[in-house]
Amino acid sequence: MLRRTFLMLTTSLAIAGAASQANAACSPDYTGVTLTVASQTGPYIASALKLGADEWAKKTCGKVNVVEFPWSELYPKIATSLTASDATFDLVSFAPAWLPDFVPYLSEMPKEMQSGKDWDDIEPAYRERLMVWEGKIYSQSMDGDVHTYTYRTDLFSDPKEKDAFKAKYGYDLAPPKTWKQYLDIAEFFQRPDKGLWGTAEAFRRGGQQFWFFFSHAAAYANNPNYPGAMFFDPETMDAQINNPGWVKGLEEYIRASKLGPPNALNFSFGEVNAAVAGGQVAESIGWGDTGVIAADPKQSKISGKVGSAMLPGSDEIWNAKTKKWDKFSSVIPGPFMAFGGWQIAVPKAGKNQKAAWDFVKTLTSPDVSGQAAITGGSGVNPYRKSHTANLQLWSKIFSPEEAKEYLGAQSDSINAKNVALDMRLPGYFSYTEVVEIELGKALAGQTTPQAALDAMAKEWNRLTDEFGRAKQLAAYRAAMGLPPKN
Amino acid sequence: MMRNDPIKHVFIWPAVLVVLAISIFPLIYSLTTSFLSYRLIPPIPPRVVWLGNYATLLQEPRFWSALFTTTLIAFIAVGLQYAIGFGVALALNARVPGERLFRVALLLPMLLAPVAVALVARMIFNPTMGPLNQFLAKFGLANLPFLTNGHWALACIIAVEVWQWTPFIILMMLAGLQTLPEDVYEAAELENASAWQQFWGITFPMMLPISAAVVFIRLIESYKIMDTVFVMTGGGPGVDTETLTLFAYQEGFKKFNLGYTSALSFLFLIAITIIGVTYLALLRPHLEKRR
Numbered sequence: 001m002l003r004r005t006f007l008m009l010t011t012s013l014a015i016a017g018a019a020s021q022a023n024a025a026c027s028p029d030y031t032g033v034t035l036t037v038a039s040q041t042g043p044y045i046a047s048a049l050k051l052g053a054d055e056w057a058k059k060t061c062g063k064v065n066v067v068e069f070p071w072s073e074l075y076p077k078i079a080t081s082l083t084a085s086d087a088t089f090d091l092v093s094f095a096p097a098w099l100p101d102f103v104p105y106l107s108e109m110p111k112e113m114q115s116g117k118d119w120d121d122i123e124p125a126y127r128e129r130l131m132v133w134e135g136k137i138y139s140q141s142m143d144g145d146v147h148t149y150t151y152r153t154d155l156f157s158d159p160k161e162k163d164a165f166k167a168k169y170g171y172d173l174a175p176p177k178t179w180k181q182y183l184d185i186a187e188f189f190q191r192p193d194k195g196l197w198g199t200a201e202a203f204r205r206g207g208q209q210f211w212f213f214f215s216h217a218a219a220y221a222n223n224p225n226y227p228g229a230m231f232f233d234p235e236t237m238d239a240q241i242n243n244p245g246w247v248k249g250l251e252e253y254i255r256a257s258k259l260g261p262p263n264a265l266n267f268s269f270g271e272v273n274a275a276v277a278g279g280q281v282a283e284s285i286g287w288g289d290t291g292v293i294a295a296d297p298k299q300s301k302i303s304g305k306v307g308s309a310m311l312p313g314s315d316e317i318w319n320a321k322t323k324k325w326d327k328f329s330s331v332i333p334g335p336f337m338a339f340g341g342w343q344i345a346v347p348k349a350g351k352n353q354k355a356a357w358d359f360v361k362t363l364t365s366p367d368v369s370g371q372a373a374i375t376g377g378s379g380v381n382p383y384r385k386s387h388t389a390n391l392q393l394w395s396k397i398f399s400p401e402e403a404k405e406y407l408g409a410q411s412d413s414i415n416a417k418n419v420a421l422d423m424r425l426p427g428y429f430s431y432t433e434v435v436e437i438e439l440g441k442a443l444a445g446q447t448t449p450q451a452a453l454d455a456m457a458k459e460w461n462r463l464t465d466e467f468g469r470a471k472q473l474a475a476y477r478a479a480m481g482l483p484p485k486n
Numbered sequence: 487m488m489r490n491d492p493i494k495h496v497f498i499w500p501a502v503l504v505v506l507a508i509s510i511f512p513l514i515y516s517l518t519t520s521f522l523s524y525r526l527i528p529p530i531p532p533r534v535v536w537l538g539n540y541a542t543l544l545q546e547p548r549f550w551s552a553l554f555t556t557t558l559i560a561f562i563a564v565g566l567q568y569a570i571g572f573g574v575a576l577a578l579n580a581r582v583p584g585e586r587l588f589r590v591a592l593l594l595p596m597l598l599a600p601v602a603v604a605l606v607a608r609m610i611f612n613p614t615m616g617p618l619n620q621f622l623a624k625f626g627l628a629n630l631p632f633l634t635n636g637h638w639a640l641a642c643i644i645a646v647e648v649w650q651w652t653p654f655i656i657l658m659m660l661a662g663l664q665t666l667p668e669d670v671y672e673a674a675e676l677e678n679a680s681a682w683q684q685f686w687g688i689t690f691p692m693m694l695p696i697s698a699a700v701v702f703i704r705l706i707e708s709y710k711i712m713d714t715v716f717v718m719t720g721g722g723p724g725v726d727t728e729t730l731t732l733f734a735y736q737e738g739f740k741k742f743n744l745g746y747t748s749a750l751s752f753l754f755l756i757a758i759t760i761i762g763v764t765y766l767a768l769l770r771p772h773l774e775k776r777r
Binding site for chain 2: 261262263430437441444467
């Protein structure tokens with residue numbers, strides 16, 4: 001009997017010892033904790049979250065369950081959960097534009113995460129602007145998003161093509177500085193009989209369409225002489241979306257839709273990437289994913305022939321204050337932080353807030369996020385200084401020349417003086433819904449660009465009045481980085 | 487004698503309370519909300535606007551466009567479903583060889599989830615990768631903008647509706663045909679009535695009550711179409727294929743405009759009630775003649 005008791009005691013001690021040794025490897029120890037994250041359907045972003053989840057599990061022994069929803073369903077799913085104050089999700093990943101709607105239901109980032117080497121490594125455009133709402137940090141960027149230009153270097157460096165292009169248009173074939181040049185290039189390479197088309201952009205309602213239109217308009221509507229006036233007049237909150245700058249942007253966006261593969265009107269960003277990687281188009285605009293996917297030999301027919309540049313710009317930009325075109329001595333590049341990069345936040349109603357913020361720390365650490373950034377299809381684009389500075393990291397997918405152009409385009413765009421920030425406003429979906437509807441009509445030729453934009457402006461002004469003009473103006477100024485209006 | 491037995495309350499009241507809780511209360515709550523300006527996002531405190539939401543909706547071209555689109559889809563799709571379904575039911579009733587196999591095979595579409603059918607249809611109609619355009623290209627035809635042109639997109643949605651729900655009509659009509667008395671046809675044959683005369687003189691009138699019920703059910707169901715449109719076109723291009731339920735979904739779950747959405751739902755209810763009542767009123771003389 002004594003022997004048996006001794007044996008049991010020894011076994012128990014051995015088990016307890018092994019368990020404490022295992023727990024010692026978990027730092028901090030979140031054994032038994034399972035976090036649920038709301039994400040858009042993978043691979044984009046969801047795969048990056050899973051990569052972070054694996055690392056976090058190794059470190060803390062906790063688990064992360066990534067729940068995926070189609071892009072068009074993500075906002076309602078998160079919003080219904082947050083407004084009901086239920087604890088369905090411990091973390092939510094979302095577009096920066098939705099932050100104003102979600103802020104009342106989110107917890108603030110712990111102060112200790114808002115300093116240190118990893119914190120300073122985040123590009124200021126994200127750290128000081130997109131992650132901030134009314135002076136507080138409620139979310140962390142887990143992706144960097146700015147629209148850039150992608151082109152096929154094999155076509156652009158071909159002497160025959162170069163000569164023919166110069167003969168036709170009177171200037172050298174090179175990455176475009178203006179949108180007119182962009183359309184010239186698209187027109188030049190429009191060769192349906194050879195399976196080659198000019199450009200690929202998203203034109204489908206619900207397929208990230210309006211960000212591509214905003215990118216065109218940013219060159220003509222984001223005036224450095226009157227900052228923050230691209231979407232609304234920052235003094236009156238009057239909609240600017242029907243001013244002549246936006247009209248020009250829409251006219252060119254419509255023209256681009258006619259220089260793409262057949263039925264480009266049905267393209268979302270996924271189809272844009274497929275067209276670029278399939279070698280179907282000579283050039284394209286879009287997020288950084290395009291360059292990474294096009295460089296990946298497993299996914300692309302044009303691997304090793306991928307060039308990148310900033311978005312085209314303009315030397316005349318509409319001034320919403322003077323209501324005139326301002327002329328500039330040289331072309332001002334017009335980068336646009338379309339979407340602005342996925343954010344991740346912790347709802348107030350979450351039951352594991354400490355663990356959730358710890359997961360955010362791991363997910364967005366330079367190492368884990370750096371790996372995600374060079375993984376084609378992860379949806380993560382550079383948002384840390386270390387992402388663009390570390391050329392060696394990118395040598396896994398790009399040739400040195402490709403890497404230099406890709407990282408240069410990303411970094412130059414984010415840090416450009418006249419970079420346009422995306423709209424962030426309470427009631428965001430109400431504002432963008434009318435844009436999608438009217439864009440659909442304008443692209444289908446059912447209405448003129450001016451009429452479509454007038455309809456958008458009318459609805460924007462009505463919504464602003466309904467939501468409260470003063471409240472919306474304060475929110476808009478905060479989103480554009482402007483001081484509060486006295 | 488048992489009427490005054492108090493035990494009846496024990497049996498009746500739980501049922502009444504359940505009905506009140508799950509059916510009447512939400513309806514009254516929704517009706518009350520329809521008189522409010524009430525948004526969850528951005529949070530705006532509820533404000534009474536009485537019939538304001540209804541007035542705005544009735545002046546909203548998008549509401550009329552959605553109503554027109556829904557009506558168009560419902561009437562054309564149900565019309566085609568009835569014509570094809572009745573025809574196939576007649577063929578099956580005529581005991582064609584392999585009738586049992588046909589009957590099972592033809593019912594399959596109805597058993598599939600509409601969202602799955604819509605996903606398959608979206609792939610088939612995909613302008614660049616879809617097999618339909620690839621097939622047409624083999625004959626030298628140009629790519630057709632199936633889901634990117636308003637008219638084509640509507641036609642595609644109607645085609646999918648017809649494909650999926652014709653089996654329901656076949657099933658119901660076949661069941662009806664099998665209950666028809668044989669002696670009437672025998673008498674007609676003795677009178678040398680042609681097949682066509684037999685159909686219009688006997689089959690169609692005798693099938694009228696069941697036809698009326700089947701068409702009514704399908705019409706009401708078609709007005710509620712949501713999943714097929716949501717997956718295939720999302721209501722686009724523009725709002726060309728947006729139906730009433732999709733419009734309500736966009737307002738309610740994208741914009742969280744609860745007052746407006748409740749008003750929209752009640753207008754939808756009124757529209758369906760008017761259509762249903764008109765339909766039955768139009769058919770009543772014909773049905774009464776049959777009694």
